[in-house]
Amino acid sequence: MEKELVYLYDGSFEGLLTCIYEVFYRRDDPKNIIPHDDIEFSLITEYLNIQTDIEKFKKVYNSIEEKISKDFLRSVFSIYLSEEKIKGIIILNYIRAGFKYGKNVESYQANAHVREASKLEWKVKVEKHRYLGLIRFKMLEQGVLYATIEPDHNIISLLGAHFSLRMANEYWIIHDIKRGLAVFYDKKQWIIRSFENNGILSFQDNEESYQNLWKTYYKHISIDNRKNLRQKRGYMPTRYWKHLVEEGG
């Protein structure tokens, strides 16, 4: 029996695009492309470990930008941020379709690979958009705004860009406690670092009073005659509530 081929990479975007380079170069047809941390032992699988190579990464990156589009590159990056197990193969198929159809590839919705990729991209973008609203900062004693999140997908880098424009004149940290990552912003630039917070946080004196004002507002803005918890949960699934001040987070 012929074994199924699975490519392994180091989990980085550069590593993933290096794999794409190798697939094209070797004319392989792998069953999946996964980070080597996610390896599952199996008798029928042959694993091929690919070393991340910045030159090969750049070649793929540039030719996508040139032959397809910059937006397409952004879509691929969004899909890469998803937690979907077969995202590697979805990206490979999407890039293949991109080289075939060119810059309007996302309009070829009749193609199953394009559809699958669009769906996954949509999921990541929806979660990102949700978090633009659902992040709650608390003012620490040191004058730094601090927020915790636990997103389904690894969207922290997408959030950094938004808040660096909006809160340009503040110090802030957005902490993904599920993945142990955080964005730090120092009024000039933002960076992503792995981060664990083991200490106890202390807040500015008036932090609690603003939280109380917000909770009060939240309660009083709802119209009792129109109560509709199902609709509320539809828009704002309960898994997000843990970090919302107004829901006791």
Add this chain to the structure above:
Amino acid sequence: MDVLNKLQILADAAKYDVSCSSSGSNRSNKKGGLGNAEAAGICHSWSDDGRCISLLKILMSNYCIYDCAYCINRISNDLPRATFTPDEIVDITINFYKRNYIEGLFLSSAVVKSPNYTMEMFLKVVKKLREEENFNGYIHIKAIPGADKKIIDSVGRYVDRMSVNIELPTDEGLKMLAPDKNYKDILNPMGEIKNEILKYKDERRVFKNVPKYVPAGQTTQLIVGATRDSDYKIINLAQNLYKGYELKRVYYSAFIPVSKNPLLPRYEAPPLLRENRLYQADWLLRFYGFRAEELLDENNQNFDLLLDPKCDWALRNIQYFPLEVNKADYKMLLRIPGIGVKSALRIISSRRFGKVSYEDLKKMGVVLKRAKYFITCDGKYSGIKSMDSGLIKKSIIGMDENLYSQQLSLFDLNGGILGGERISISV
């Protein structure tokens, strides 16, 4: 009275205004400033009634000199009253914004002392926010009917959106329930704001540094069910407002009894389904190329509560159907029940590469359980045997016994999130 108590009273007083959208403006942050506005709008939370919270929606004051029967803040109503100072409003807005609770401020007010006095107070708030605090988030202000053009203009230079609430769709309704208001006072500022928007737009074409004037446009709100006005009158008015005053949105608010005034109708519950039908019709006017007089007419003045307005139209015009999805043009595709703007565009773009199959339609997001009665796909018809509108109607309504609840869940999640609007509806 402390700020917390005031906030309770003045949030309670503001909640019946449905508009909360923060969309339509792309104001960018300035150096050393706080905030920007996202064109698509962002929802920050959802309250227990399922409505999106995007802006801090409060009244500046609920001490009103008017006595409108439908309004909770009328002078004759016995309820706790409060007034924020401009500083208090600015402080809450800035601190809520920094914590990412809100997208900006939506400030309205009862008419305190006089329309001009009330607008002067608004001006103090927006000036302080923009000039002293360097706040560049979203600001929506209510223009108070009867205020001078000059003061409305000054406020307009600082805000993203302005709105004047019409509330009651006819002058007779206003005379009966809101004796202090009249149509002229409401429509005048609307016309003036529209003209100023156009003037500033023209000037910006020549001079880049002309400030923006109400970049997100103006909106209004109509109360549904406080008077006997028909749906036909309401959507006709909406159509005129979109055309004549270039409004961005007309909001419809199911009347919630806040008073026992004998002039007002009694309801067990607010007429939410009727409100939903009006929103669906509003969508048809704005995005589907329908005209109000196609949807309703003198003999047919109210929407069928059992059918959405588009289905209702299709059944009354059954001679146009079934349409072949591989041939119909975009305009006609939009008129097929179960096909929305997105799926119509998808059909058009994928027809370039080959025939669209019944299976494809499903994948493109067409609601086939509705569309199947009105289409053929590659010549094949999958509805019921005859094109009799009565039979089709029966079949559509009988499809789901929980039609009432199903209709209310038509609120489209995706539109809600990405549109940044309170609701969007797939028709």
